[in-house]
Amino acid sequence: MEKKCAICDGLDKEFNLCEIHLKAYENLNVGYEDWVKALNNELSMNECLNQILNLQDTGNAIREVATYLLENNTSLTQNE
Amino acid sequence: MSNTLIICEKPSAAQHIAEALNSNKEVKKGIKYGMPYFKITTKDGDAIVCSAIGHFYQIAPKYRYNRRNYPIYDLAWKPKYLVERGKERQKKWIKAIKEFADGSDKFVDACDYDVEGSLIGYSILKYACKNSDKRARRMKYSTLTKKELLESYENSNPSLNYSLINAGISRHELDWIYGINLSVALTESVRKYSKKYFTLSTGRVQGPTLRFIINREKEILTFVPSPYWIIKAYAEINGENFEVEYEVDKLKKKSFADEVVQQSRGQTGRIEKLDQKNFHLYPPTPFDTTSLQIEAYRYFRFSPRQTLNISQRLYLNALISYPRTSSQKLPSSIGFSAILNKLSEMLEYQNHTKKILSLKKLSPYEGKKSDPAHPAIYPTGVIPSKKLETKDKKLFDLIIRRFLATFGENGLKQINKVSIRVADKTFYLRGLRILKKGWIEYYKPFAKFEENLLPILAVGENVKFVRVKMEERITKPPPRYNPSSIVKLMEGERIGTKTTRADILDILYRRGYVREDRIIATPLAFKINEVLTKYCPSITEVSFTRELEDMMSNIELGEGKKEVVIIRAIEKLKEILGNLHEKEIEIGKELFDVIRKIKLDNNSLNKRCPKCNSVLYIIRSKKTKKRFIGCSGNREKKCNFSLPLPQKGTLKLLDRYCKKCGFQLIQTKIKDKKPMVTCSNCFINEKRKSTVRQTVGSELQKVGNKLTARNLI
Numbered sequence: 073m074e075k076k077c078a079i080c081d082g083l084d085k086e087f088n089l090c091e092i093h094l095k096a097y098e099n100l101n102v103g104y105e106d107w108v109k110a111l112n113n114e115l116s117m118n119e120c121l122n123q124i125l126n127l128q129d130t131g132n133a134i135r136e137v138a139t140y141l142l143e144n145n146t147s148l149t150q151n152e
Numbered sequence: 153m154s155n156t157l158i159i160c161e162k163p164s165a166a167q168h169i170a171e172a173l174n175s176n177k178e179v180k181k182g183i184k185y186g187m188p189y190f191k192i193t194t195k196d197g198d199a200i201v202c203s204a205i206g207h208f209y210q211i212a213p214k215y216r217y218n219r220r221n222y223p224i225y226d227l228a229w230k231p232k233y234l235v236e237r238g239k240e241r242q243k244k245w246i247k248a249i250k251e252f253a254d255g256s257d258k259f260v261d262a263c264d265y266d267v268e269g270s271l272i273g274y275s276i277l278k279y280a281c282k283n284s285d286k287r288a289r290r291m292k293y294s295t296l297t298k299k300e301l302l303e304s305y306e307n308s309n310p311s312l313n314y315s316l317i318n319a320g321i322s323r324h325e326l327d328w329i330y331g332i333n334l335s336v337a338l339t340e341s342v343r344k345y346s347k348k349y350f351t352l353s354t355g356r357v358q359g360p361t362l363r364f365i366i367n368r369e370k371e372i373l374t375f376v377p378s379p380y381w382i383i384k385a386y387a388e389i390n391g392e393n394f395e396v397e398y399e400v401d402k403l404k405k406k407s408f409a410d411e412v413v414q415q416s417r418g419q420t421g422r423i424e425k426l427d428q429k430n431f432h433l434y435p436p437t438p439f440d441t442t443s444l445q446i447e448a449y450r451y452f453r454f455s456p457r458q459t460l461n462i463s464q465r466l467y468l469n470a471l472i473s474y475p476r477t478s479s480q481k482l483p484s485s486i487g488f489s490a491i492l493n494k495l496s497e498m499l500e501y502q503n504h505t506k507k508i509l510s511l512k513k514l515s516p517y518e519g520k521k522s523d524p525a526h527p528a529i530y531p532t533g534v535i536p537s538k539k540l541e542t543k544d545k546k547l548f549d550l551i552i553r554r555f556l557a558t559f560g561e562n563g564l565k566q567i568n569k570v571s572i573r574v575a576d577k578t579f580y581l582r583g584l585r586i587l588k589k590g591w592i593e594y595y596k597p598f599a600k601f602e603e604n605l606l607p608i609l610a611v612g613e614n615v616k617f618v619r620v621k622m623e624e625r626i627t628k629p630p631p632r633y634n635p636s637s638i639v640k641l642m643e644g645e646r647i648g649t650k651t652t653r654a655d656i657l658d659i660l661y662r663r664g665y666v667r668e669d670r671i672i673a674t675p676l677a678f679k680i681n682e683v684l685t686k687y688c689p690s691i692t693e694v695s696f697t698r699e700l701e702d703m704m705s706n707i708e709l710g711e712g713k714k715e716v717v718i719i720r721a722i723e724k725l726k727e728i729l730g731n732l733h734e735k736e737i738e739i740g741k742e743l744f745d746v747i748r749k750i751k752l753d754n755n756s757l758n759k760r761c762p763k764c765n766s767v768l769y770i771i772r773s774k775k776t777k778k779r780f781i782g783c784s785g786n787r788e789k790k791c792n793f794s795l796p797l798p799q800k801g802t803l804k805l806l807d808r809y810c811k812k813c814g815f816q817l818i819q820t821k822i823k824d825k826k827p828m829v830t831c832s833n834c835f836i837n838e839k840r841k842s843t844v845r846q847t848v849g850s851e852l853q854k855v856g857n858k859l860t861a862r863n864l865i
Binding site: 102106107109124129133 | 378
């Protein structure tokens, strides 16, 4: 049986995520690094995710991945 | 005396042509089987001017077929009334043309001089006029003005342009072979899996266009905004404050932005360098179809389809030249002075035309693109005989001003850049001055340049930084495509034609693949694109479509053969369809799952079930075929909550709620009737109350009757 994405009904591509959520996950990794660099390490991962969730232009797939990570208390850099 | 049959593309064009070519006192207008025609006398004798209403013949399967047995490659040209429903009028018009053709010995094709027009004229001459295409003459004109039409008739080509006709035939055949076979493949895969019918489509241009939209949607969906900082600084010069820019426009580190502010706030800077450069502002090129569509969207928010329709109306009223053109060139043969002189009669352009006419030489600024069939779009100089509708007037004004602007001299702008050094940081003060307006004057209000004049400054002068602050900004996702930018992209990628691009976009909206003006791809679009990319990636790739487009352009130029293009296309399609056919059920399941989800989402109410808190949605009973609001907890929770719905008309769930009970309101739309908004919850409550009232009433009635009966006794 084909495995499903942990967030939506899409098919699991890697790390239990479908193509779009995997891309969002990768972009979040890069985005987190950008935030940390911009704010001089003053930001924890959870704070960053919360900040991103509060922004209007955050992509919907990013919102879903961020919410999932916060709810499941999963680290961004950790491979699932 | 001989009889000539002149065939036009539209009735209004036929009238203009009849009036222009007639050498008699008046044009005799008649109606045959519902088709208007004009009896005129030309230098060659009597003539009948008649017209089509779009294509009378179209490509269709050669033999009777069942849509389920795709693919179909055996095609033939057939009368449209045999292929499509509701084309009875065309049947009568063909009959009328046939009868006129029997009494004619000369034929003239006066349809629009492009691929579609050539095909319309050719198919009528071939099929309705007994193969008269071989002996027909061809009129070529770009405006419906009397002078041009007369010249075009007198100098008509001795034969039809078969390069254009063949390009048209191959385009129609390709579109049918690809569009119908692939769309049927998708639709059938869903039907075979679900036993339900949903119209799905794709095609050689639709596929790549949808992919562009999906790719942009993915970028937006996976966009992570990140912070950056800008420095806002004001310098005091001669008692006046001027905004100055920091040398780096976006600072990615907050600490660095802080440092810039700390080092420059309240400091005195020194002017290190003064740069001054002059730039020519070249006039805009004359409008081709796409640039007109883009400009009309930018200023009036007209969709590409709307712009095409309006420009077609203006053309049919002889106000502008033929609007479906790729050319950005205006040949002198159109008579610049005559057009400008006529435009002078319109007060709003009088000053401009006077100035242009006083120039030594009239030569418009032209673009690179050309079109063998038509020049760029220009006003004919004909003044509207009646008041134009607002939208038509706007577009007409835009076309006139653009035409005038192309004759204007270059504008000249001066850019000033003052480099100010403070600590080890550099700030810039920028100024812009228009030294010469040139064409800008003619293209107002569509050309705008905001001047920013600077005071006289010298190197070494000190400048006080009165206010320096940093502002946090957040990066923005790439913008969504709009109808104008997607058409521009399609043109850049060389897919579709100037006329079909707007239609392709319309289809994407109609199929529910995209929505809203700032184009948003729907989940169905994602699934269609995913399925096609997975099973037949070439249909979503630009390269193959572009290859076919180039081959068809070569046919149009007389350099290619239509048979070669068709064979190449069929070979490729066979490969694509083979993959689709093999995985039909799999594809059907994937597509149906999304369709079902979308349908469910569209039919789901925002209010939850009052009994079990499950989702409520609109259902149609399999038994009674009646629709009602039901509870999704019906199976799992055995919840039998339901509410009635109107049985006639189209239902729409509104984002409004009942003031009485708070339940979601539903709109019912019946054709030709005012939409009705109802609350199913209040309806049932009222019904219950009235049932109680009726029961109590009838009980009282019974008691009353008994009492009356007793009294009577």
